[in-house]
Amino acid sequence: MQVPPEQGVFLQMLVEITNARKVVEIGVFTGYSSLAMAMAMNNDKHARLLGLESDERPLVLAEQYWEKAGVRSRIDVVLGDAVETLRALAQQDGQDVTAWKDESGEFDASWWAQPGTVDIAFVDANKRAYDEYVQLVYPLLRTGGVVVLDNVLWKGKVADPEHADKTTESIRQLNATLFHDERWTYSLLPIGDGVALCRKR
């Protein structure tokens, strides 16, 4: 389920060229894409990544690789449904949001809850919820910040009218909506399974 290596490098490049200090990832799995982005934050000790993931099992593996690469300390993880976490972040300064394995109590939910401050949000979880993720991430994103959506070609099905299943339709609809939405500059790149870049105007 992880992104292919060329997309990992692409995400890394995005973090580097935007000097991203605040990155949110929706859908962590075994931590490959988060590892790629966190490694690109090397020179900035104030840069952090917030991973939202509903399944604890792959996170255990992710944590091992983050440790090995020396980036664990710059990654916060919130375990749970990403929609619920993003909604909770938007309320009361994120007071109810707690981090996975935050033994030292260093997780600063109010820092993550600050509107208009996130540089990059990488969306790679439940495909049918992408629209909701984008709407919930929008207020957190700074002007000029970028939402990166994975799997927007959905193995080519999005471009093939023969396919009308619910997931394909929802991704197709989202691509069209974002393309026409004045609040975003939208670009679809045919790398990996299709990557959409949506820059907040």
Ligand SMILES: C[S@@+](CC[C@H](N)C(=O)[O-])C[C@H]1O[C@@H](n2cnc3c(N)ncnc32)[C@H](O)[C@@H]1O
């Ligand atoms: C495609 S994988 C992510 C791969 C990862 N970005 C990478 O490239 O290494 C999708 C992940 O999203 C998680 N996920 C699915 N629905 C979710 C939800 N509602 N909230 C949070 N995470 C979710 C799954 O458990 C899975 O680990």
